[in-house]
Amino acid sequence: MPAPSLSLIVSTLRSAGCVFAEDEAELLLTAATTPAELTAMVERRAAGLPLEHVLGWAEFCGLRVAVDPRVFVPRRRTEFLARQAIELAQAAGRPGRPAVVVDLCCGSGALGAAVATAVPDIELHAADIEAAAVRCARRNLADLGGHVHQGDLFEPLPPHLMGRVDVLIANVPYVPSRDVELLPAEARVHEPRVALDGGADGLEVMRRVTAAAPGWLAPGGSLLVETSGRQAPHAVRTFTGNGLHAREASCEELYATVVIGTAPLP
Template sequence: MPPLSLIVSTLRSAGCVFAEDEAELLLQTATTTAELTAMVERRAAGLPLEHVLGWAHFCGLRVAVDPGVFVPRRRTEFLARQAIELARAAGGSERRAVVVDLCCGSGALGAAVAAAVPHLDLHAADIEAAAVRCARRNLAGLGGHVHEGDLFAPLPSDLMGRVDVLIANVPYVPSQDVELLPAEARVHEPRVALDGGCDGLEVMRRVITAAPSWLAPGGSLLVESSERQAPHAVDAFTGGGLRARLATCDELYATVVIGTR
């Protein structure tokens, strides 16, 4: 195997800020010298570290992340924590909480909730075929059902009016700002997972419009937004007939809007 110092030097020259940490992960993951060399070359060429490794850490889990699939962000762990609290409150000895993860990507959010709250009825959906394949691998051992299609369209109709926790990590980057994103996201993640339309809230509004029909009484919709967009998102929730509140985390620089039926 190449020495750690050589890998660190190669990654640092390529602009990797956390070259030492990344080098350690690559060394731990690769099983042969040839595999390690190829992984270092892909990372130095600009591929996201998670795509090179084939996995990402999320809420204490190792989540598979295939090339071309949206990489779960650390700040989104705050969204997962909010969903876990609500799922725990909704479930009990008499019933299984129903949780839906829309725009699921790798299925990281659904996996985090299912790992923390046993005996869920978990469904996830994404419009991207690569994401659906990845999510099925991540959720198979957790009893999750993954559907391919646009937002609510592929979900079983018998979920209508029964969803306790609806997680929708929708794209919320305004279209004109997508080109300003780091190349790791802009080049290697699907645009449909990033682009939220003119003001970044177009997909969110579609979810809000349909959500009341799917939520159980007292059920909640959770979305992540930027701090700047949050007041507009709250207005959209309220206009859609949901009782809205904000949850924020300074440590992760995360903002979550929660709307309850």
């Protein structure tokens, strides 16, 4: 079987609605090891499967992160959340006392991997309710010393972490339930709804995390969540209502908004 040409792949992808057909075609050509595999990959992408699921990886903060089918694909805008978490983890570490970092709703573990790569001397834990995500995160974090747990939010975390977490990353779902059906098919069909649906106003999971976070944070520890610019003021009020000092950070280039809440010092 001859391999499809670059021009044919581009044409096929463009007809399927892929905006960056040329770039995607180059990636598929590089990833495939046989003409048959290349043809199958092009067909899967043209049928609507996310490119990252076709390739088996996503680029995130300069890393190649494994992404399995039915696992949430890390977004480029979330690199801003990673950068904020890295800065806080670097500041929290002390000689003989590595910073404790927890990645809730971890999905593939991309955020934890980015922090652990930039700040190797940390104690890293990650958790997700989805079994497929946990399996994927374990692959991505194994060589970085990460511990991955399966369960709902804080429930599966080791109790000894209570009051010790320096950086708590919670990339919670924040799409309002009524808007999930408006998302691109790549997300709503091929990613778990639990990773997208934030409840009636998009903030239900964030409120649950924020209510419990003070019991897990070390004095001066920080909780970080990604949200939309419209939701950020509500998130800030929720943080302050739970005793955290809150601030909003944004990155226009990535259209990203992060709310950071810090536990008071004694």
